Amino acid sequence: MALQFDTSLEPHYGIAERLSPRIARLLAPNPGPFTFRGTGVHIVGAGDRVAVIDPGPDLPEHVAALKRALDGRSVSHILITHTHKDHSPAAQPLKEWSGAKTYGFGPHAETNDVEEGGDRLFVPDIRVADGDEIAGEDFSIACVFTPGHTSNHMCYALAGEKALFTGDHVMGWSTSVIAPPDGNMGDYLRSLEKLIARDDAILYPTHGSPIAPPAPFLRALVTHRRMREGQIAACLAQGDDTAPVLVARLYAGLAPMLVKAAELTVLAHLEHMMEDGKVTRDGARYRPIVKAP
Numbered sequence: 001m002a003l004q005f006d007t008s009l010e011p012h013y014g015i016a017e018r019l020s021p022r023i024a025r026l027l028a029p030n031p032g033p034f035t036f037r038g039t040g041v042h043i044v045g046a047g048d049r050v051a052v053i054d055p056g057p058d059l060p061e062h063v064a065a066l067k068r069a070l071d072g073r074s075v076s077h078i079l080i081t082h083t084h085k086d087h088s089p090a091a092q093p094l095k096e097w098s099g100a101k102t103y104g105f106g107p108h109a110e111t112n113d114v115e116e117g118g119d120r121l122f123v124p125d126i127r128v129a130d131g132d133e134i135a136g137e138d139f140s141i142a143c144v145f146t147p148g149h150t151s152n153h154m155c156y157a158l159a160g161e162k163a164l165f166t167g168d169h170v171m172g173w174s175t176s177v178i179a180p181p182d183g184n185m186g187d188y189l190r191s192l193e194k195l196i197a198r199d200d201a202i203l204y205p206t207h208g209s210p211i212a213p214p215a216p217f218l219r220a221l222v223t224h225r226r227m228r229e230g231q232i233a234a235c236l237a238q239g240d241d242t243a244p245v246l247v248a249r250l251y252a253g254l255a256p257m258l259v260k261a262a263e264l265t266v267l268a269h270l271e272h273m274m275e276d277g278k279v280t281r282d283g284a285r286y287r288p289i290v291k292a293p
């Protein structure tokens with residue numbers, strides 16, 4: 001299957017939309033080149049005590065809308081997929097207001113100046129690891145560690161619905177930015193394979209529409225990255241030897257504000273190719289390693 005993105009999501013800001021009997025999504029009013037229509041905040045649970053996954057940006061009107069969307073229910077858990085500024089900052093006001101504890105793999109590791117940037121203030125109250133189970137009033141959520149987009153990225157699986165909240169690891173509307181040093185292409189590809197080996201019925205990304213069934217889309221994402229690596233290898237063989245030159249060659253017509261992100265993604269590919277022994281680096285210049293037949 002060719003990689004096909006769904007960009008049909010219609011934004012309805014300020015009002016939570018029900019996606020399943022136990023899942024609702026509130027869209028934050030922060031659309032942009034990396035966030036698509038905005039951050040999709042997921043509210044999990046059909047009872048009086050719910051979990052909030054990625055409360056989103058700390059914008060006063062958004063935090064007020066989130067409180068309204070909770071509609072008198074209390075918050076038992078605040079789960080964070082990763083520490084980009086469009087995901088975790090509203091955890092602090094939500095925590096102060098609700099008294100709920102925050103959960104995540106850990107604080108942000110390194111700062112990148114692309115995408116929405118790192119939230120260096122967030123530190124989870126409870127650090128979770130791969131396989132940990134979080135029990136709520138009428139839901140159970142398993143932690144699925146998926147480094148790559150960031151080194152602290154965690155997906156969350158809702159038992160009973162075969163639903164996986166994928167944060168920015170898998171998005172329906174675009175590929176994920178993999179920006180070194182915190183982003184790592186090898187980790188990202190391994191984390192995609194990890195999801196392919198699962199039997200989730202539906203993925204709920206933070207940005208864009210749900211993805212079902214997941215497997216063909218996940219395989220297409222892996223194929224897309226392999227194709228991109230093949231293109232980079234072909235360019236290197238022809239003498240293109242720096243990330244900016246490769247971006248100009250491979251991403252013709254790219255919007256200027258996305259060039260830096262594309263450059264970092266190409267660097268992530270080059271690092272991954274170095275790990276695999278396919279490429280060598282001299283300063284900012286890269287050369288293919290030609291193996292003897």
Ligand SMILES: [Zn+2]
Nearest residue numbers: 082084149168
């Ligand atoms: Zn992100």
